[in-house]
Amino acid sequence: MTDTTIEVAGLRKRYGPATALDGMTFTAGPGLVTGFVGPNGAGKSTTMRIVLGLHAADAGQALVGRRPYRSLARPLMHLGALLDASALHPARSGRNHLLWLAQSQGLGSRRVGEVMEMVGLGPAARRPAGGYSLGMRQRLGIAAALLGDPPAIMLDEPFNGMDPEGVVWLRGFLRALAAEGRSVLVSSHLMSELQGMADHLVVAGRGRVIADSGVAELIAAASGDRLRVRTGRSAPVTAALAAAGGQVVQEGEDLLVVRGLPADQAVAVLTAAALPFSELAPHRASLEEAYLELTRDAVDYRAAS
Numbered sequence: 196m197t198d199t200t201i202e203v204a205g206l207r208k209r210y211g212p213a214t215a216l217d218g219m220t221f222t223a224g225p226g227l228v229t230g231f232v233g234p235n236g237a238g239k240s241t242t243m244r245i246v247l248g249l250h251a252a253d254a255g256q257a258l259v260g261r262r263p264y265r266s267l268a269r270p271l272m273h274l275g276a277l278l279d280a281s282a283l284h285p286a287r288s289g290r291n292h293l294l295w296l297a298q299s300q301g302l303g304s305r306r307v308g309e310v311m312e313m314v315g316l317g318p319a320a321r322r323p324a325g326g327y328s329l330g331m332r333q334r335l336g337i338a339a340a341l342l343g344d345p346p347a348i349m350l351d352e353p354f355n356g357m358d359p360e361g362v363v364w365l366r367g368f369l370r371a372l373a374a375e376g377r378s379v380l381v382s383s384h385l386m387s388e389l390q391g392m393a394d395h396l397v398v399a400g401r402g403r404v405i406a407d408s409g410v411a412e413l414i415a416a417a418s419g420d421r422l423r424v425r426t427g428r429s430a431p432v433t434a435a436l437a438a439a440g441g442q443v444v445q446e447g448e449d450l451l452v453v454r455g456l457p458a459d460q461a462v463a464v465l466t467a468a469a470l471p472f473s474e475l476a477p478h479r480a481s482l483e484e485a486y487l488e489l490t491r492d493a494v495d496y497r498a499a500s
């Protein structure tokens with residue numbers, strides 16, 4: 196498969212007085228699911244619109260396989276994208292919507308049937324798309340993105356409106372696309388959707404990248420050297436671990452968080468003192484915790500607490 200990295204470099208964009216992009220720079224490479232996350236207004240959709248040539252950047256460039264999207268003769272065969280799942284003719288069936296798209300790109304009708312089946316819309320193919328649920332429209336949009344069997348896929352908030360079964364399906368589906376060597380860029384503002392799926396995370400805030408890192412590294416950094424200790428005897432356990440050099444914080448009735456003490460040493464201390472515990476393990480941060488840590492200073496629209 197050709198290397199079709201999605202690359203944005205130094206993108207700037209203003210809408211009147213509002214700065215939407217302020218030097219957005221990152222790449223989404225082959226074989227990886229890259230999560231593109233950030234608070235509302237961070238510039239994710241604007242970046243994707245510029246990649247597709249729908250909006251012009253004031254500065255910087257966006258490339259797909261080293262070429263601007265607009266210069267590609269048959270773009271659906273290079274990059275498949277879903278920006279707005281509701282952009283369809285309500286009276287047209289899902290199948291006819293795709294047929295119309297396929298014809299515009301010189302693709303045959305067989306591929307339409309294939310992609311409808313891939314996204315699980317086979318049984319609803321001939322129903323008017325106006326009657327599709329949001330989750331079904333997302334599936335139709337993903338089918339459209341796959342029409343040209345492109346080596347790069349870019350989806351804006353594809354989990355929106357999906358039921359839990361749909362979320363599980365889409366996670367596995369995107370992982371499989373990446374495993375075939377495709378570049379997969381997926382925006383979201385719910386970390387839970389990306390947990391266990393994204394290999395790489397680009398975190399945007401106020402129009403620029405504030406973190407660009409492998410998911411494993413991000414989680415390790417946010418996890419720190421903390422231990423979770425669950426015990427019914429918090430007071431003597433706290434005293435014993437503190438005496439061994441740990442900094443102990445009580446997080447719940449029977450839950451302690453300990454810094455500065457390796458797990459094997461903590462076990463040895465508690466065992467020697469014959470103190471009981473039902474859990475003792477390194478704390479592993481969720482992707483959500485890692486993200487909140489990173490974006491603490493970049494949230495424009497935080498709800499009043």
Ligand SMILES: Nc1ncnc2c1ncn2[C@@H]1O[C@H](COP(=O)(O)OP(=O)(O)OP(=O)(O)O)[C@@H](O)[C@H]1O
Pocket residue numbers: 210213214215233234235236237238239240241242384
């Ligand atoms: N067509 C437009 N006209 C005016 N302002 C715009 C336009 N598109 C985006 N903006 C502004 O640019 C900024 C970035 O918006 P954008 O939609 O790219 O963010 P986002 O990260 O996709 O947010 P969300 O998570 O809410 O979808 C926001 O301040 C937004 O109000």
